Amino acid sequence: MKPVEFDYYADGKRIVLTLSDEVVAIRQDCVTQPGRLSPQRRRVLEPQLRPLLRGWSLTESRNLTPAERAELQAEGSLQPVFEAAGAQLVALPEVRVEETRPQQQNALKHWLERQEDLEVESGTALSEITVVRPRSGRGEDAVRLASRVFQEVHPEAATPRFLRVVRRPHPGSEASIPQPD
């Protein structure tokens, strides 16, 4: 089966993301708190969670039934994981749009006002940054939104919010330090 691809723009170039069909990000409290999932499902999930940040953890998609996935997704408790350039990226339902040019800022403002499926946060630390969230609470929609804003309004930047997992550097072996001559 052909991998499902999404995209966004960075430095004006299209960055392609491959949707992982093996891993998803789940809100940790869905697993750790009673009542959200069945006790059996929690017993399976809990030891396998890989905690990330902001209360999100990675788990294998196959640990959840399609019905559970749909339910969790609908309430914003399950987010997609993408792969690109050797990293795993969890798309959170948020887009950061940046624009310093006053005329373009107006165009962006009007465009955002016309969208019914978005929440717009103003008053960020830097006036040129607008944070936008899809009402669906879905990370896929945030990635699509970032791409759409970029193509339709041409702001200086429109970036989905990713949690990024990359390989961690490790120190050398002390045994590799040369012995005294």
Next chain:
Amino acid sequence: MAKLSYFADGKLHSLTLSTLEALQSTPPRGAQPGKRTTRGTAIESAHLSAAAASPIAKVRASGMHAMKQMQPLFHHLSESQLYVASSSKSSLSVIPTETVLIEAKSTAAVKRFQQKFGLTIVREGTFGKVLMLAPEGGIAGIQLAAKAAVGGQEMSGIESAQPNFLRVMRRVRPSAAGNQPLWNHHNDGNPGVASADVAADAAWTISRGDGSIRVAVLDEGCDTNHPALKAAVVAEKDVVDDNPHARPDGDDAHGTACAGIILSRDSKFPGLAPAVSLIAVRIAKGDGGDGWIFDDASVADAIDWSWQDGKADVLSNSWGGGPPVDSLTRAFERARTRGRGGKGSVIAIATGNENAAVSFPATLPNVLGVGASTPWDERKSPTSKDGENWWGSNSGKGLDLVAPGVWIATTDISGAAGYSTNNFVKNFNGTSSATPHVAAAAALILSVNPQLTELQVRNLLIASTDQITTKAGWQSSVGYGRLNIYKALRAARR
């Protein structure tokens, strides 16, 4: 004597197997003459060394209970089951296990591999890693695991397959007389070649830094209570857990090591700019394994906080990887153009350690992309003379200059946590260690001449590098050359 072969780095490696008893009969290097180790303690010591060194076992506990952590790697963990494998090419011995570690593209590939060799899954890790156990115990299991690792090289969907070793790393204690722990500051040729250093001793005749110059270290946290760092700390920010401090979790020691290279105030292990000030910014955390976790939006906020609120003159970034995002690009660009009241904050970023192309964000224009060099003034590669054959400094477009990146002595999380059991580590490495050298150099330049713009500092650093290849000018392997802080400071003074 049984043999065991496996592929790594495209080459076939051969190891000789012997029992643990044979290891015991040879006194460990550094053992006190006449003081014979008893059989029991030798075995325990070997077990514990292996456990402590094993990324699989992930234990730092003392006592034999730690061995329970290693049980999944063996069917029967007893003295008779332990073998030791050694190579004529390495002084290190390893303990072969009955397990094989693969990286697979899909679960289907994992299943094919599992069925072909009759293995059971022990643990699934990040990036497609799966650890599998042979059905039999002892030597038969060890050999089947090795056979599966070799066979896996030919199977589609299997990206790598390696026997899973526990490494027994004997701690060596190089004497100050025969080995220079601070070769990166001043190298008299042991190790390496004379003057393959950043000329720190000479630079210190001009400046050791000024307390008004603030360097932000953006990393997985920094032990701001460390005796060698505490006095330098002027601000802290944690965008990972929103703590009121930037101290790391558990063994997340990377940021502490990076900060020490810049400004450790220890007399034995000083940083390159020991009088400048530290802004510790926590932007990442380890996932307990091979992964490093970042929240892009929070990192962008941390960069903005560093130049805006932290008033950072220099930003040191020993991190990277994954696809580019404009939120980070633009935050760096704001730091570079709006920091320091418009003169611009200087940004140093590690190129990465995959022996491949430069990774994001070091790919950005107008930042200093920093690669790693060795005591022999080479680009650090898997075949460079230092022998650390598991990594190479990323090179090509985006690489501006190199700085020392192996066997760097620096601060470690104080106490038992971190890379070592004490407050310092002697073998920090990677472009992670090279980058703080350049950040320190920028801080010293600004200490000498605070009016310089970011662009002027960058140009000074590049123009004052030492040529370490036969050709002059920018080279894809080492950029413009190896950092020379003394030359940079002399030029900055003019």
